Amino acid sequence: MLQKMNPKNKDILVFVNDKLVKREDAKVSVFDSVVQGGDAVWEGLRVYNGKVFCLDEHLERLQNSAHALCFSDIPSNETIKKALFQTLKANDMYDGVHVRLTLTRGEKITSGMDPRLNQMGCTLIILAEWKPPVYNKSITLITSSVRRNNPMFLDSKIHHNNLLNNILAKIEANHAGADAGLMLDINGFVAEANGVNIFCIRKDTVYTSLPDACLPGITRSLVINICKENNIKIVEKNLSLLEFYTADEVFCTGTMGELTKVHEIDGRKIINKNGYKILEKIQGIYSKITKNSGVDIQ
Numbered sequence: 386m387l388q389k390m391n392p393k394n395k396d397i398l399v400f401v402n403d404k405l406v407k408r409e410d411a412k413v414s415v416f417d418s419v420v421q422g423g424d425a426v427w428e429g430l431r432v433y434n435g436k437v438f439c440l441d442e443h444l445e446r447l448q449n450s451a452h453a454l455c456f457s458d459i460p461s462n463e464t465i466k467k468a469l470f471q472t473l474k475a476n477d478m479y480d481g482v483h484v485r486l487t488l489t490r491g492e493k494i495t496s497g498m499d500p501r502l503n504q505m506g507c508t509l510i511i512l513a514e515w516k517p518p519v520y521n522k523s524i525t526l527i528t529s530s531v532r533r534n535n536p537m538f539l540d541s542k543i544h545h546n547n548l549l550n551n552i553l554a555k556i557e558a559n560h561a562g563a564d565a566g567l568m569l570d571i572n573g574f575v576a577e578a579n580g581v582n583i584f585c586i587r588k589d590t591v592y593t594s595l596p597d598a599c600l601p602g603i604t605r606s607l608v609i610n611i612c613k614e615n616n617i618k619i620v621e622k623n624l625s626l627l628e629f630y631t632a633d634e635v636f637c638t639g640t641m642g643e644l645t646k647v648h649e650i651d652g653r654k655i656i657n658k659n660g661y662k663i664l665e666k667i668q669g670i671y672s673k674i675t676k677n678s679g680v681d682i683q
């Protein structure tokens with residue numbers, strides 16, 4: 386599935402550093418850390434019904450990621466919220482919007498890897514676009530040869546901009562004609578797909594991979610809570626490919642695409658042998674939550 390340019394996004398205003406600029410002027414310096422080393426952290430957020438969904442959870446993860454990478458002069462949540470609301474209001478965006486919020490280590494005084502060269506504070510970028518959920522109703526996956534990072538190399542709990550291993554998995558999926566690449570962990574257990582978390586359902590129980598080699602997604606946590614609050618059995622454990630191939634239902638979760646059914650993995654159709662319709666139930670509850678909760682755009 387290839388996203389298309391939405392003409393509504395042609396004239397958007399983007400927040401870069403400390404001001405709103407036109408799309409064509411929305412740029413960072415060649416000395417910025419994100420250009421030099423992918424040295425940045427980010428969050429994808431959605432706006433529903435005049436509210437930013439799970440804003441505090443996203444800001445907490447952003448702050449934790451920036452702290453783990455030892456950024457200095459990290460803007461406060463208040464500063465980020467102010468810039469976010471300013472951007473949404475300036476674009477008259479109150480629904481059907483996706484925001485990519487990026488915080489880089491900032492500009493360097495000269496090119497180089499050393500973070501001591503960063504002496505100008507972080508760069509804040511708020512890119513809000515008109516964007517409905519990006520996936521089709523149901524998608525296909527292939528297993529990628531690229532492993533998802535294990536904490537031994539780079540902790541997948543840090544939501545950083547070094548996305549190359551996920552991008553390589555997506556390229557493999559593109560070449561295979563699939564929608565996304567399923568990534569295994571260092572031991573061969575399923576970690577997540579290249580930009581989304583993954584769940585499978587067998588009989589009356591929902592399973593998801595342990596958050597050891599995947600981003601602990603905010604949508605993933607919401608789904609786990611929905612299960613707990615609605616008497617749906619939920620288990621987090623190491624899961625092998627066979628458990629996904631032979632599941633009754635498989636689905637992916639993420640802010641960008643919400644909850645998306647998977648109907649085929651590596652050429653194996655996902656066949657619902659037991660007749661439960663648990664995914665539909667969880668999707669219905671999720672959709673209600675998105676409509677009724679969030680932080681008002683002030």
Ligand SMILES: Cc1ncc(COP(=O)(O)O)c(C=O)c1O
Nearest residue numbers: 580581582600602603604639640
């Ligand atoms: C690698 C990866 N996995 C999963 C997710 C889904 O996370 P969330 O539900 O917080 O959007 C993302 C979202 O950015 C991601 O980049």
